Each structure stands twice: as structure tokens, then as C-alpha cells.
Amino acid sequence: MQRIPEPLKILVDQIAKFPGLGPKSAMRVAMTLLKWPEAETMRLGKNIYELRSNLHLCNECGALSDVDPCTICSDLMRSNEILCLVSEWDSMLTLEEGGFFKGKYFILGGLLSPLDSRSSEYLEIEKLMQRLDKGEIKEVVLALGATAEAEATAVFMKEKITARFPQIKVTRLAQGIPLGAEVKFMDKETLKQSLQYRQEL
16 A cells, blocks of 8 residues: 655644544545645645634633734623623624624633533633623623533532622523424423523513
8 A cells, every 4th residue: 555645644634633524534635735726725824824823812701803802892882781601602603693692791611510520720710700890790691501511500600700799690591492392392301491490471
């Protein structure tokens, strides 16, 4: 069997580290790159090279941005009184796509997960406390999801926030039956949460 040239092997090994790409998929990507015009591959390489230097974390919310503070944190039309707490940057992007939230965000940096030895020390709790210390925030919305890890993190964060800032209202995203669904098709946990977080009409 013919030996793969070393430069190609190095590239394939690097590409194979991407999520969802194995050695065969990585080889296909590498071969595609070799078919591209040289100017295109050079531009891709330059963009990858400059990615780290052109992107950084926003000092206020922790989002990836090319400016600091990010465009959301520096938007004067958004409310400084309501802060949406999300676990990761992609959750913030999903909420932003809807265009219905007009407050600010804070990225926690993950969720508590005892099974994965992920404790509170891995989360941006102190940075959040510093943000709340400024005295502008009147409500923190916990938008962490409905998994066991998200539940544990929500309970932990509520306790942390209310202990130090009893004047701040802590809310969570509504949970339960989605729009267009029928009760008879719901699982027990969804029904339990729907009853637990029922709302007045």
C-alpha cells in the first residue's frame, strides 16, 4: 500500500479531531481542499490562522465577539434590568434568532454535572456576581434547559443569587406542554412540569 505523504497525513490527523469527522471523512475533506484553487485554500488557512486573534470573549457577557463589549452588550436599546443566564454561547444565539428578548445575557460556561466531575468552580459564578453587584439588574432569567444537569444548576444558581441579592427576582423559562401538542401524547415528566409551572389565565 502506498504511503500517504507526510503533509497530507498531518492535515488528515488534524481534521479528524473535529466533532463528527473520522479518518475517512477527514481524508475526503483534505482531498477536497487539494482540488480547490490555491488562492481559496490560502484564504481558508489565513482565516483559521487569524480566528484566535480576531475573536475574543466579551468582558461583560462572555460571548464570542470581534468587538469588546459585544454588539448585544453595547446596544443602548436593550434593557440593562433583565439578564438572561444561559449555559453556552450557542444557547444565546438560539434565543437571539427569535428576536423577542430585549435584555442582556450572561454565559455561565456550562452546567453542573457531578457525574463528569464538573462542579461550580468551572462556572463563571464570580464574574456573574460582579455583574449583579453593579446594581442595574432587577431580574435574572434562568434559560438553562430541562435536563437533570440544568435543573441542578438552576436550583444552585437561584440559591446563590437570592442569598447575595435578595432584591433580584429570579425566574426561569416556562416548561411543559409545547404549542400544538395534545396532553394524551405527553410523557409523565413533561406533564409533571406543566402542572408544577402552571399559569393563571
